[in-house]
Amino acid sequence: MKNDPRWQKALYTTETYNEEGLEGHAFVADGLKVATSSPLNDHPGTNPEQLLGMSLCTCLEATMQAVEKEHGLKHTSKVRAKITYIGERAHYEFLVHAQICVPGVDLDQASQLVAETEKRCCVSQLLSGSENYSVEAVKEWD
Amino acid sequence: MKNDPRWQKALYTTETYNEEGLEGHAFVADGLKVATSSPLNDHPGTNPEQLLGMSLCTCLEATMQAVEKEHGLKHTSKVRAKITYIGERAHYEFLVHAQICVPGVDLDQASQLVAETEKRCCVSQLLSGSENYSVEAVKEWD
Structure with missing residues (x-):
């Protein structure tokens, strides 16, 4: 899949990350960063x-x-x-x-x-x- | 699928919405709301x-x-x-x-x-x- 030639025909590409897990943050390279938390507790954050x-x-x-x-x-x-x-x-x-x-x-x-x-x-x-x-x-x- | 009995076994359920399209907002009932925009323009917002x-x-x-x-x-x-x-x-x-x-x-x-x-x-x-x-x-x- 990584070598699928369709990757070369991108109209748009974005990269997203999570390096901390459910109790942490998800973020976009040079973009939005959101706090995340487990759906099973009441800590602030999305999931x-x-x-x-x-x-x-x-x-x-x-x-x-x-x-x-x-x-x-x-x-x-x-x-x-x-x-x-x-x-x-x-x-x-x-x-x-x-x-x-x-x-x-x-x-x-x-x-x-x-x-x-x-x-x-x-x-x-x-x-x-x-x-x-x-x-x-x-x-x-x- | 709507009548799948597994829906009754929810550990957690959330509802999300978009009523405006790509140039608008996505939101969670009583939760996070994010601005959205097309990936093909430079308007602020996620996608x-x-x-x-x-x-x-x-x-x-x-x-x-x-x-x-x-x-x-x-x-x-x-x-x-x-x-x-x-x-x-x-x-x-x-x-x-x-x-x-x-x-x-x-x-x-x-x-x-x-x-x-x-x-x-x-x-x-x-x-x-x-x-x-x-x-x-x-x-x-x-």
Whole structure:
């Protein structure tokens, strides 16, 4: 993968780091630095679940905007993701479920737009091989 | 997936949102809010690539710490990830390559620890179905 020639076709590349673990910091080379902490304590800081969820929501929402535009629709979509941490010692997993609400259209059309978005969103593509990941169109936040 | 009974076994759950797109904000319910912007302009803000990279690095580093401890090793590992955006109109992808440096052991042992970590890290598990994702042990940052 490291020698995949597609790396040479980068439109954009970023490098991120964590050198301290869950109780520490994650940072971007010359960019954002965030404090991190375990999801299982109340120390201040974000965690892998939240960072992944924000990445996914942003990528899905950006893709939805493009899809709405291509269909001649006004932008009304909004995205949320629920990330859950499950498991026990030495075998933990995340469950990831994204919901996309498109108030400007009916649920059938929203489902079609969401299906198109799910295939095109870069983060969604990366997660799509996992049984723990799903996306759905919803009428409103429950 | 939404009805997967494993959702009932949550050790932790978080909800994240983006309602504005790439030029906007991503946020956690009652938590962190970050400005986002396209990776293709110089507007201030983070982006899906960086958020995903920080999530992956933090999860890999936390898992490495646990693995080092279980092997009776001092914690010396550090993690970085390179995320590249490639493609063209209506078909974009991310390439994700993580590197783990473990100065305290030789490269053979580091590779074994990294292989164990790759299987156990929750974010790595989610990405493992993608051909665009890889992890390697390295002697030092190149």
